[in-house]
Amino acid sequence: MAIIGGGLPVIGYWLKKSIRPEGVKLWKTLFHKSACLSCAWGTGGQKGGFVDEDGQVLQRCAKSVEAIASELQPAIPPEIFNNRTISQLQQLDSQEANNLGKLSHPLIKRADSDHYEPIGWQQVYEIVTQAFKVSPERVASYSSGRSSNEAAFVLQLMMRALGSNNLADCSDLCHAASTVGLRNVFGTATSMVSLENLQQTDCVVLIGSNAPANHPRLMNELINIRSRGGKIVVVNPTREVGLVRFGSPASPIKSLIPGSQIADHFLQLHPGSDVALFVGIQKAMLEEDLVDFAYLRAHSENWEAVVEQARSTSWQEIIDTCGISQQEIVNAAHTIGKSEKVVFAWAMGATQQVNGVDNIISIANTALLGGNAGKVGAGLMPIRGHSNVQGFGSMGVTINLKEQIQHALELLLGKKLCSTKGYDTSALIEAASDGKVDSLICLGGNLYAANPNSQFVKKALSQIDTIIYISTKPNQGHFHGLAKQNTLILPVFARFENPHSTTVESGNNFVRLNSSGVSHLKNSSVISEVELLGKIAEKVHGDSPIPWARLSEVQYIRELIAQTIPGYGAIAQIEQTKTEFTIAGRILTEPKFPTSNGKAIMSPTPLPKLECREIEQFDLPENVRAIVLSLITGRSYGQHNTIVYNQGDHYRGMPHRNCILMNSLDAQKIGVSEHQKVTVQGDAGALEQVEVIYGDIKSGAAMMFYPEVNAIFSAKIDPRSGTPAFKRVPVAVWTYQFTDNYSFA
Numbered sequence: 001m002a003i004i005g006g007g008l009p010v011i012g013y014w015l016k017k018s019i020r021p022e023g024v025k026l027w028k029t030l031f032h033k034s035a036c037l038s039c040a041w042g043t044g045g046q047k048g049g050f051v052d053e054d055g056q057v058l059q060r061c062a063k064s065v066e067a068i069a070s071e072l073q074p075a076i077p078p079e080i081f082n083n084r085t086i087s088q089l090q091q092l093d094s095q096e097a098n099n100l101g102k103l104s105h106p107l108i109k110r111a112d113s114d115h116y117e118p119i120g121w122q123q124v125y126e127i128v129t130q131a132f133k134v135s136p137e138r139v140a141s142y143s144s145g146r147s148s149n150e151a152a153f154v155l156q157l158m159m160r161a162l163g164s165n166n167l168a169d170c171s172d173l174c175h176a177a178s179t180v181g182l183r184n185v186f187g188t189a190t191s192m193v194s195l196e197n198l199q200q201t202d203c204v205v206l207i208g209s210n211a212p213a214n215h216p217r218l219m220n221e222l223i224n225i226r227s228r229g230g231k232i233v234v235v236n237p238t239r240e241v242g243l244v245r246f247g248s249p250a251s252p253i254k255s256l257i258p259g260s261q262i263a264d265h266f267l268q269l270h271p272g273s274d275v276a277l278f279v280g281i282q283k284a285m286l287e288e289d290l291v292d293f294a295y296l297r298a299h300s301e302n303w304e305a306v307v308e309q310a311r312s313t314s315w316q317e318i319i320d321t322c323g324i325s326q327q328e329i330v331n332a333a334h335t336i337g338k339s340e341k342v343v344f345a346w347a348m349g350a351t352q353q354v355n356g357v358d359n360i361i362s363i364a365n366t367a368l369l370g371g372n373a374g375k376v377g378a379g380l381m382p383i384r385g386h387s388n389v390q391g392f393g394s395m396g397v398t399i400n401l402k403e404q405i406q407h408a409l410e411l412l413l414g415k416k417l418c419s420t421k422g423y424d425t426s427a428l429i430e431a432a433s434d435g436k437v438d439s440l441i442c443l444g445g446n447l448y449a450a451n452p453n454s455q456f457v458k459k460a461l462s463q464i465d466t467i468i469y470i471s472t473k474p475n476q477g478h479f480h481g482l483a484k485q486n487t488l489i490l491p492v493f494a495r496f497e498n499p500h501s502t503t504v505e506s507g508n509n510f511v512r513l514n515s516s517g518v519s520h521l522k523n524s525s526v527i528s529e530v531e532l533l534g535k536i537a538e539k540v541h542g543d544s545p546i547p548w549a550r551l552s553e554v555q556y557i558r559e560l561i562a563q564t565i566p567g568y569g570a571i572a573q574i575e576q577t578k579t580e581f582t583i584a585g586r587i588l589t590e591p592k593f594p595t596s597n598g599k600a601i602m603s604p605t606p607l608p609k610l611e612c613r614e615i616e617q618f619d620l621p622e623n624v625r626a627i628v629l630s631l632i633t634g635r636s637y638g639q640h641n642t643i644v645y646n647q648g649d650h651y652r653g654m655p656h657r658n659c660i661l662m663n664s665l666d667a668q669k670i671g672v673s674e675h676q677k678v679t680v681q682g683d684a685g686a687l688e689q690v691e692v693i694y695g696d697i698k699s700g701a702a703m704m705f706y707p708e709v710n711a712i713f714s715a716k717i718d719p720r721s722g723t724p725a726f727k728r729v730p731v732a733v734w735t736y737q738f739t740d741n742y743s744f745a
């Protein structure tokens, strides 16, 4: 049977987990009225564990089971931290660190100790309050989008009241380019497409997304769209199996075993070349008379410059840059141009590039040329990552605060907010390295492992006096990202365990209510994030100008959110009404955009110059056969970001994590056959004994998994979004040259 994405292995995973002794707890949690912990597609909430916002049932994938199972682990036995030194803990890989269990008591690692040891909450508050008593620009936060809106709001309010704008967030490493690009063009930074709207589209252009693994429920929508006669255009250097055929467990007879075809067009471009492809599609739309000029004139500005760029860019330049033939581009343009309603959706392949913002603008330009923004069934749809990463942005956890929120916060706090630009994630690490940060509070996440150049990050973090990690489970960052003086790990409840309700926002702007729950941990000193942050805020700020003590109460926080965050008015009553809602003003079904004059503001996007590093720049040993490739770093099927759940990636045929997916032609150029071992070298280090796996990936590109691969490179940063170019890392792949009589067995 041909390999398909999804399919029976997913069912196998469900069965394996459910028949374990903890299976009952797992099922109970799956039915708990709270949003899925895993990705931002979003499911669950008040409608029930398996139901999406449109009431469709069976909307829950194996990823959510994995995430819950991980949060239901027993508490870490105390002897782990008593007996193991820091250097022993540092030996743990991602999966081993996660599998230690759940954090159940606060821990501290002091400067003069080589152990984490238990510490009482009172002492924790003393240390934390002291840490916040430095000058505000020397305090920073980092956050990951798993926590609630309420916790996110308190975090930013506490920081801004202090006078710090240093609100780094995982979105800086993720969809920041979407936020900047969309805001430039449309004045809004999130998806303009609701789930309901997506269901009415005729065509989806899916760019740089491995949705079968990372947003599995989106695949059901794609299957449904195709079964109605709609078209799917995929743009990706890697022919991911699930983007070609996907077996959906939600449709056992029609789809699960045979698999459903997904892509009508598969545009397999060079990494980093999306702008060239989209300018090519624009050019073909012009040449084939598929541009809606009436729409452009009425609803956009500066369209002439975009049209002029597409006209004047030669086909040769386009084809040379993206590596796709003119005929394929024209065919895709036909499908896009002839479809009545088109949704453009994208993920990390588009954003994690040195020209990530241009990628988004070129996608937006293409949509506008066909009149596909501000219309039912059409529009721009960034596919967000973490389950509440978008909520963090909405709550103001960003260094680019919307003016409207800024004014509302100034009114609330009775003072002007600090106007110094804060540190985003990359800037935070640079600042730490320069000794400019004294105190760092991390609400979730794994700052150490999520960033490029692991050794540099480790050293940078070691310049900070106090680091406070607020987490549910241990990760490698807790063991490698150690502060100069005190490193604290503070245990908090996962979403379904909080003693109070919370809310989160999906990538499609739907706000879900998570009911309160009970933790399986007995005799622990775990607390809720809201309670913890509220207490810290109270100790740091006292009782003015707002009653900070009340920031441990979700109802009070929601009233403040309703008062200050646009479109969030309905949150004030959500506990009473249990009515989940779509944020006002986000879904655009009319071509009137939230810009100053209601029009979309277009701008030309220069084609990238995709030169690679020269082999001589790598400082390789003598007598090696080497090739320089553009490395795509991303996720395996069995991991969630920096946390590895399973070692292999069965869909890509990669049996373990120290593999490189390569085009066989590139492997042959250095005389290497499949399963042989190579060294992969970046500008900051090398990984050795890496097994070569052949895959259907564009020649010149290769793929490896993070976080391990973050050890070997320092990424270029997109100057406009601050995002590292994780998807086009120049590496030398090499092997020793053998004597002539050596045969490759």
Ligand SMILES: Nc1nc2c(c(=O)[nH]1)N[C@H]1C(S)=C(S)[C@@H](COP(=O)(O)OP(=O)(O)OC[C@H]3O[C@@H](n4cnc5c(=O)[nH]c(N)nc54)[C@H](O)[C@@H]3O)O[C@H]1N2
Pocket (backbone or CB within 6 Å): 038, 039, 040, 063, 174, 207, 208, 209, 210, 211, 213, 214, 215, 235, 236, 237, 238, 240, 270, 271, 272, 273, 274, 347, 348, 349, 350, 384, 385, 386, 632, 633, 634, 635, 636, 637, 639, 640, 641, 642, 727
């Ligand atoms: N199971 C699981 N689910 C997850 C996550 C997880 O780690 N595991 N993480 C969550 C988070 S935070 C995020 S952000 C999302 C990430 O979801 P994705 O963005 O789907 O994940 P990535 O693995 O980063 O890979 C993106 C795809 O981009 C393609 N690509 C690489 N370079 C280019 C390029 O230049 N152009 C184009 N067009 N494509 C390119 C790659 O081949 C790959 O298929 O998933 C979320 N969901």
Ligand SMILES: Nc1nc2c(c(=O)[nH]1)N[C@H]1C(S)=C(S)[C@@H](COP(=O)(O)OP(=O)(O)OC[C@H]3O[C@@H](n4cnc5c(=O)[nH]c(N)nc54)[C@H](O)[C@@H]3O)O[C@H]1N2
Pocket (backbone or CB within 6 Å): 143, 144, 145, 146, 147, 170, 171, 173, 174, 175, 348, 352, 385, 386, 443, 444, 445, 446, 447, 449, 450, 451, 452, 470, 471, 472, 473, 474, 475, 492, 493, 494, 495, 529, 633, 634, 635, 640, 641, 642, 643, 706, 707, 709, 710, 726
């Ligand atoms: N090379 C490379 N690097 C990348 C990427 C890539 O594609 N390539 N992708 C980037 C992307 S898109 C992202 S989003 C980042 C992810 O970066 P992060 O968001 O920083 O990392 P995660 O691995 O998601 O963080 C996992 C940890 O969060 C904590 N956690 C989980 N749930 C909760 C909760 O409810 N509350 C609290 N307080 N803590 C919790 C747990 O302790 C867990 O160990 O990585 C980025 N790094």
Ligand code: SF4
Pocket (backbone or CB within 6 Å): 036, 037, 038, 039, 040, 041, 042, 043, 059, 060, 061, 062, 063, 064, 214, 215, 216, 217, 218
């Ligand atoms: S697609 Fe995302 S939100 Fe939906 S069940 Fe899977 S992991 Fe959860």
Ligand SMILES: [Mo]
Pocket (backbone or CB within 6 Å): 173, 174, 175, 385, 386
């Ligand atoms: Mo992400």
